[in-house]
Amino acid sequence: MKHPFFHLPLFLIPLAAVSSTLTLISPEDHLIGPSGTERQISINILNTDGPAQGGELRGLLRPYEDNGTLSPDIVATFTAPVAPASAANGTQTAGVLTVSLPTPGLYQLDIRHHDHTGRQIGGYLTTLASIPERNGPNPDDWGVCTHFAHGKGTLPRSLELVQLAGFSRIRDEVYWQHVEQTPGKFEFPPYADAWIHTARELGLSPLVILAYGNARAWPDEFAGNNGFPANDKARALFVRYVREMVTRYQGVVKHWEVWNEPHSWGKASPEIYTPLLKEVYPAIKAIDPTATVISCGGGGAGGGPGGDYISGVLKHGGLDYQDAFSVHPYMSPYDPETGYGAQGAPIPRVNVPAVWSHLRQFSERNPRSDQKRLEVWTTEIGWPSHLTRHPPAGEVVQAAFLTRTLLLSRRHPAMKAVFIYDFQDDGNNPLNQEHNFGLITTEYAPKPSLVSIATLAGVLGNRPWVRSLVENAQVHVHQYGQLPDGVIAAWAVGFETQTVTLALPPGTYVRRDWQGRGTPVIVGHTGQLEIEVSPLPVYLTPQP
Structure with a gap:
C-alpha cells in the first residue's frame, strides 16, 4: 500500500x-x-x-x-x-x-x-x-491553545472554528505588561476582553495564564531575575495584577494558571516559584472562592513525565495553595503509545499511558489537608507538522498522534482537561518546528489534524472508556461507552496497516474513517469481524 x-x-x-x-x-x-x-x-x-x-x-x-x-x-x-x-x-x-x-x-x-x-x-x-455533523456536545475535557495575546486569529471567527473543531476550552494569556504599562495604572487591552467574552458567548471555557514579569512598568524590580517575581516587592506587584484580573473577569473566567513553564520563562525553580503561588492562591480565592487555581504552569520547561516540578512545589509547602497542577508532557517526534525512554525520572518511559497513570497515582497519594485531591491538567501537548530529515513527520503524523492522544487520555483517565498546542500555526516556514504546531495554517487552511479531531469529537463525545478489545505493541482497539450507544476505536501503533479480528455482537455497524466518511459493515452470527487498521483511527458504531 x-x-x-x-x-x-x-x-x-x-x-x-x-x-x-x-x-x-x-x-x-x-x-x-x-x-x-x-x-x-x-x-x-x-x-x-x-x-x-x-x-x-x-x-x-x-x-x-x-x-x-x-x-x-x-x-x-x-x-x-x-x-x-x-x-x-x-x-x-x-x-x-x-x-x-x-x-x-x-x-x-x-x-x-x-x-x-x-x-x-x-x-x-x-x-x-x-x-461532519455532531449531535451532542463537544467533549468537555478537550481544549486548545489559541494565542490571541500574540496577535493571532480573528474574532469571533477563530473561536467559531475552535468550537466547530470539537473543543470546549481554550487557553490563552493576558500579559501583565499589557495590563499595567504605567506603574499603578491598569488598562485592559481590547484583545483581552474580546477573546474572553467571545469565548464565553460561544460556550467555550477560557483558561487564562497569569504571566509574566513586567519590566516595562517596573524595571528595577525585574532587573537580573529573568522576569520572575522572586522578591517580596515583585510578588506583591504581581499579586496586585492578579487581583485586577480576577476582579475584572470574575464569573467569566473560572480557571487560572499561575505562570507558564517557569523553568523556561523566568528560570524559576520550585523553591522560587512556590512563594509566589502561596500569595496568588489566597488572593484569587478571596475574590472568587469557586475559581480553580492551577499551579506549575506546565511543570517546568516542557517534556518529561511532569511530576518533578509539582514534587518540588509540595516539598516547599505548596500543596494547599492550589486546586490543580498542570504538565506539558511533550513527546514529539515519538508516538503517544511508546514515547521515549526517561532518564532520572520516576517512570521508565514518557508516553501517554505511563505519564497519565503516574500522575493519577501521584495525585491520589498526595491529598490536600482538606483531603481534596489535586486535579491534573495537561495544558499543552502537541506534535508539529514540519518537514524533517528524521521521519515519521508531517501533517498526517500530527493528525494520527494527536487523535490517538485524546483517545488514550480517556483510556487512562487522569486528566481534567487536555489542551492541544496549538490551534493555528505561528509562521510559514515548513522546516521550522515552532511554526507548525497548529491544526490550521496561518492562512486558515485546515490540516488533517483538524478534520481528524473534529470527527473524533462527533463519534466519541463524552463517552468513557469501557474496555480494551485489543491492546498490544502493534494494535489498539478500545470501546468507549456501552453498546449499542458506544463506539469502537481502532488503530495501528506503527506505521503500517495491520489486520485484526474483533469479537463483536452480530449486527450492522458503520465504519467511519478519520474524515467521518461512513460505510456499512456486517458482523455475522459468528460475532467475528476482520478489519484493517492504520495509524489514523477508524471507528465502528452499531447502526440503529
Missing part, C-alpha cells in the same frame, strides 16, 4: 509559470465549515506583468484518502469568470468560486487562473474541510 505518512506537501507541488498572483480574501470564513454548506471562495488577482487580465478561474477538487494521502483523482471542477481590471484598479482584479464538497472530510482545492486563450497564468493551492 502507499505509505500513509509521506506525501508531497502543498507548497512543493509545481505550478505553471505565472504572471498573476492569487490570494484568498477572508479565508477564515470559507475554508472550514459544516458539511452540506456551499462555499464562496473569493480570490484577489494581482498581475505581475501589467494590467490584470480577465479570463477564467478553475478550481480542481481532490479528496484525501483513508490513509491520509492526497488522491490524484479530481472529483469536481468549479469555474468562475474573471473580468479584466478596470482603469481604476490597474493590475488588480478578483473572482469568486462557488464550491460544494460532496462528502465530509478534507480536500485540496487547486485554483488556476487561465487567460482568454486558455493558458494558465496563475495558481493557488489550499485545503478545504467539511466537518
